[in-house]
Amino acid sequence: MASRGSYAKGVAKREEILTTALEVIARNGYRGASVRELADAVGLSQAGLLHYFSSKEELFQEILRKRDEVDSQALEGERERPIDGFFAVIRHNAEVPGLVRLYAQLSTEAGDPDHPAREFFIERYRQFRLRFSDLIRDEQAAGNVPADVDPEQTANLFLAAADGLQTQWMLDPSIDMAESIAYLWQLVVRRS
Amino acid sequence: MASRGSYAKGVAKREEILTTALEVIARNGYRGASVRELADAVGLSQAGLLHYFSSKEELFQEILRKRDEVDSQALEGERERPIDGFFAVIRHNAEVPGLVRLYAQLSTEAGDPDHPAREFFIERYRQFRLRFSDLIRDEQAAGNVPADVDPEQTANLFLAAADGLQTQWMLDPSIDMAESIAYLWQLVVRRS
């Protein structure tokens, strides 16, 4: 509650670490990043960094959470069409390969039933599905998307396609993720 | 050339190992599988197994290659519609969680420019894109898919969606991957 005392200070330091880590990974890339590597990058020893995050998995999970927080601002900015925010995020991803790799890696590992970040990703998909299907419903109400389009199925497909395109893009960066997603949108809005 | 001698025998043993490994992983699942674990499963020592595959990555890559080989038969079987083979493979995936995890893991790690399996996956996507876009062109010629559908873009979206749905399914197995893919197909064939 108070902004004074060791607790609040610890939180602030955490935030500072996450922000720096985000920049470092985005810029310098991700090479199976170890805690040590990242600790160097943010100017702490490995032990020093793990003072703020109890485990490697928690650390990386929180980095991704922070990233979502930043991206959300882009997503919610005023645009001509609501879907444009989503396109913007995808387009931005191509500028931060390290983050794309970190996300792909951790979300895949979280498929293990015992992985500590599993809950984080389950909840993350739940939220994104909700947000996206709401967007589609809004656009249907506005007459921009055909009424026979299923908002939930479609939202799911967009999230899946975005993830899968990242895998392909990491293997071949000449692939245009945003263009593919835009094409999917075109399939959706097409009058039947 | 000859079916006698140490060379041919080694190849046969490799095949046997791969077939067994495929069954074991499909049935028992995949837990960040180490070479040692898999060696136990196929009844060899770790060193014994690595006698046939020079490295861990090569081993797992070949397991996935063998899996594709098996799946291809399903894919090319006679069906009512060509796309049904693809659906069948997706539906089958839900029965082999260990293989899904192995595939997701390795294909993600292969995003690293230095990963030994990188070439394998690049070529794999190339082939699948080709096969799928051919399928769509055939269906367009047969009048089953609208002419204004872009075969390459659409093929890419199907592969991406299939991959991304696996990530979601590993986190929540109640998700119906085949249903989602079928819905995508419905979006595609819809007359505009």
Added chain:
DNA sequence: GTCTATATCGTGATAGAC
């Protein structure tokens, strides 16, 4: 709160006997 130093572990790979 941050460091140095270290414990502990599991890994892939290899040497060499049989």
Added chain:
DNA sequence: GTCTATCACGATATAGAC
């Protein structure tokens, strides 16, 4: 061709000084 034994490594995590 397969084993046992071992190596060398790099990782996370922790203990304890400052």
